[in-house]
Amino acid sequence: xxxxxxxxxxxxxxxxxxxxxxxxxxxxxxxxxxxxxxxxxxxxxxxxxxxxxxxxxxxxxxxxxxxxxxxxxxxxxxxxxxxxxxxxxxxxxxxxxxxxxxxxxxxxxxxxxxxxxxxxxxxxxxxxxxxxxxxxxxxxxxxxxxxxxxxxxxxxxxxxxxxxxxxxxxxxxxxxxxxxxxxxxxxxx
Amino acid sequence: xxxxxxxxxxxxxxxxxxxxxxxxxxxxxxxxxxxxxxxxxxxxxxxxxxxxxxxxxxxxxxxxxxxxxxxxxxxxxxxxxxxxxxxxxxxxxxxxxxxxxxxxxxxxxxxxxxxxxxxxxxxxxxxxxxxxxxxxxxxxxxxxxxxxxxxxxxxxxxxxxxxxxxxxx
Numbered sequence: 266x267x268x269x270x271x272x273x274x275x276x277x278x279x280x281x282x283x284x285x286x287x288x289x290x291x292x293x294x295x296x297x298x299x300x301x302x303x304x305x306x307x308x309x310x311x312x313x314x315x316x317x318x319x320x321x322x323x324x325x326x327x328x329x330x331x332x333x334x335x336x337x338x339x340x341x342x343x344x345x346x347x348x349x350x351x352x353x354x355x356x357x358x359x360x361x362x363x364x365x366x367x368x369x370x371x372x373x374x375x376x377x378x379x380x381x382x383x384x385x386x387x388x389x390x391x392x393x394x395x396x397x398x399x400x401x402x403x404x405x406x407x408x409x410x411x412x413x414x415x416x417x418x419x420x421x422x423x424x425x426x427x428x429x430x431x432x433x434x435x436x437x438x439x440x441x442x443x444x445x446x447x448x449x450x451x452x453x454x
Numbered sequence: 455x456x457x458x459x460x461x462x463x464x465x466x467x468x469x470x471x472x473x474x475x476x477x478x479x480x481x482x483x484x485x486x487x488x489x490x491x492x493x494x495x496x497x498x499x500x501x502x503x504x505x506x507x508x509x510x511x512x513x514x515x516x517x518x519x520x521x522x523x524x525x526x527x528x529x530x531x532x533x534x535x536x537x538x539x540x541x542x543x544x545x546x547x548x549x550x551x552x553x554x555x556x557x558x559x560x561x562x563x564x565x566x567x568x569x570x571x572x573x574x575x576x577x578x579x580x581x582x583x584x585x586x587x588x589x590x591x592x593x594x595x596x597x598x599x600x601x602x603x604x605x606x607x608x609x610x611x612x613x614x615x616x617x618x619x620x621x622x623x
Contacts, residue, residue: 273477274468286527288492292534295488299481301472324461333523354458362526362533363548384534387481391474398462403455414455 273395275300279321282307283314283340284329284360289383293327293360296387311335318344322351325397330361330368330380338375345376345411354404356397356413360385376412378402485534493535499528500540500576503547507569511562515554522551528572539586543572546597567596 280297282305284290290307297305306323308314311332318326326344328337337359347353359372359380372380379393402413465471506521507514514521525547532540547568553559571593575586 272471272473273465274471275465275477276470277468278462278465286530288495288527289530292485292488292492295484296481299484300477301470301480322461324464331523331526333520348456348458354456356462362529363545383530387478387485391478391481394462394465398460398465401457401460404458406456 273391275302275394277304278302278394279304279324280306281314281317281321281323281326283311283327283332283337285309285332285334286329289329289360289385293385293390296385296390299387300391311337311340314340315343318352319350323355325356325358325394326352327358327360328377329383330359330372331363338371341372341375341377341412348404348406348411353411358390358393373412373415374410376410378413489535492531496528496531496535496537497576499524499531500572503528504569504573507547507566511560514562514565515560518551518554522548522555525551537575539583539590540572540575543568543575543590543593546594547572550597564597568593 278300280302282290282293282297284293284307287309290309294305294307306317306321308317311328311334314328328340330337341357341359344350344352344355344357357377359377360383361368361372361380362383364380364382369380378397381389381393405412405414503521503524506517506524525544529541529544529548532538532544547565550561550565550568553561571589575581575589578586581589
């Protein structure tokens, strides 16, 4: 997604950064300050973040996937556990220095909105902020999954149809026998 | 399904909005200002990692997660300081440690060789870019080819994937 030529106002954005790597936290903190964000909260552990998350509502939360004491996926699942809590539906961006597909899928299934590779670049971070700001993704609140709708393109159901299930995809009329090639040719004559 | 309010949407119509180019320029200037700090920390980080890997097997296995964590910091610092020759080697150590942590596949000789190679890359300021690239390629080859007896043979696609990740980085 490219950045359109436009203006953005990030001064009042309240982000939370959870990363136990102080250098990484400084880097992202510097990027956020460069964006004009003056209210960035930083936590160097998941336990410190947990305390802050129950007290304050944030506009976006960025979490390092790989922290020494506790991985970031657990924290995301806890955030998503109660969608009615102040940060239950907050956009979550996962950060990882190593981003194999398995990490990205784990982050997605934990309820994160995006995973981005570290070191974070200003362009990528701003792109993701803009994407989230412009998107209108619904939030799934089911026992098996709580988080943003994982489908990026949702096709609405046809009018009058309550819901769709796998069995709807089955053929409603199955022929008694397969047509012969001559019969098929006959249909096209 | 619920439709929660999009709290980040306020950036689109804020009164004090600034051009995107200017926001990016400011942020990149701050990143550049931090680069010397990262550059100064790279060798100590790699040195500490090499020290950890010089210990006996049992200590390495016991601390595999902590060593992996330290290696990820090296990945990040090397990338910020544009030491792209070191990034695939450090990622390779993470991969080797992952194989121990998640699959109990243990290749101590290769882990140590990669850590020593990383240390050489970090400390050998006299090496030309071409020499560093050769050393990185050799380390990648060692990691792909050398297997501890009893471990599964490397699949061709896996070796190709590792080579791709090395050349991409």
